Amino acid sequence: MSHYLDDVPYSGIIRIRDLMYTVKDPFRLDQGDVSFDAPDTLKEALIRAVRENRTHYLQTTGIPRLQELLAEKMRRKNGIPIGAPAEVMGTNGGIHALYVTFPARLEPGDEVIVPEPEWPPALGNILAARGVPVSCPLREDLGWRWALEDVAAKVTPRTKAIYVNSPGNPTGGVFTRADLGGLASLAERHNLRVVSDESYEDIIFDGGEHVTIASLPGMYPRTIPVYTFSKTYAATGLRLGYVATSDHVLQDRMRKVLLYTTTNVSSIVQYGAVGALEGSQDCVTAFRRELQARRDLFYAGLGEASGGIFSGAPPRGAFYAFVTIDPGWRDPEATQTSQSWAMTEYLIRHARVGCIPGADFGPAGEGHMRFCFAREREELTGALESMRTVFGNA
Ligand code: PMP
Secondary structure, three states, X not given: OOOHHHHOOOOHHHHHHHHHOOOOOOEOOOOOOOOOOOOHHHHHHHHHHHHOOOOOOOOOOOOHHHHHHHHHHHHHOOOOOOOOHHHEEEEOOHHHHHHHHHHHHOOOOXXXXXXXXXXXXXXXXXXXXXXXXXXXXXEHHHOOEOOHHHHHOOOOOOEEEEEEEOOOOOOOOOOOHHHHHHHHHHHHHHOOEEEEEOOOOOOEOOOOOXXXXXXXXXXXXXXXXXXXXXXXXXXXXXXXXXXXXXXXXHHHHHHHHHHHHHOOOOHHHHHHHHHHHHOOXXXXXXXXXXXXXXXXXXXXXXXXXXXXXXXXXXOOEOOEEEEXXXXXXXXXXXXXXXXXXXXXXXXXXXXXXXXXXXXHHOHHHOOEEEEEOOOOHHHHHHHHHHHHHHHHHO
């Protein structure tokens, strides 16, 4: 019999990263990383922490000042009625917040409803907790949102939670307040928890609002909101995320997973985060504005550069173009049966453009491609130029 971890897949994103290392002068539109630098407030605090010898063991869930600042941020900015700062736990990135959360909630075989297409590690983390991800399709015609009746139809006696990711990766779909209200009623009716992944809370375009389901009346006790410094502060490599719950049973279980996986999140990083939170938040607005300009630049050129092969509406949040491939497109030399994998290999090989096949985000993602537009404008223009050459010659 195979070990359960043998069935937890690697993400195809890793395979593509390896492929990209074989390409000279690549356009890295494959990885979900912003090209900005982290703000000085964060960097100065990191340096100060080193100088002040903050190199020793710390509290498992985070230093009190960080917990206090995060609790205050979630109350003020997200509208979540956090009680004591002890309800907040620092984690090694948003991905680790999910890793800590799922085993605290799930018994082997318990089901979690997840969107499809979805960032694969969300499902991987459920599987790693011996849970069962149950995919529920997002509807492209609704701007990649769920139709409530689709979610309701997925509830079974084994359902323990709903994983919400808004704005979503890879689709950029943003749930409305009304969507979240519907999900909240469903969760209440079936006594489900909601794991709400808000990694892209600050990346919402066209003046749209980010709403967390944890801020709806009575919902925080059943919601575990998950956040990260990775996107908001352009700090993917520092590895800091956080999660909150008012449920003491969950807190206790999550603290154990934290203890056994990290002892504590890097001391230097925690002090750096205090600097980022105490400082000006202007960088967040500036990042958002620039990302919207990059989105618009990329979409303005994509249809034409691809000779009409790629189409789709610009996303309302996150920083990915999740576009449809013309169903008639084929690479005669392809060894792949999957169209999106064939397109990925074609673009990497012929255009030096990194991208992710829609199929990597679940079967419903087939026929689509994901391009990250959080790269420098020159890199985006270069990628478009390169596509124009390749598709023009095809
Ligand atoms: N959730 C989603 C939906 C993501 O796309 C990502 C990063 N790609 C994360 C969580 C986690 O990011 P990190 O671990 O860097 O905080």
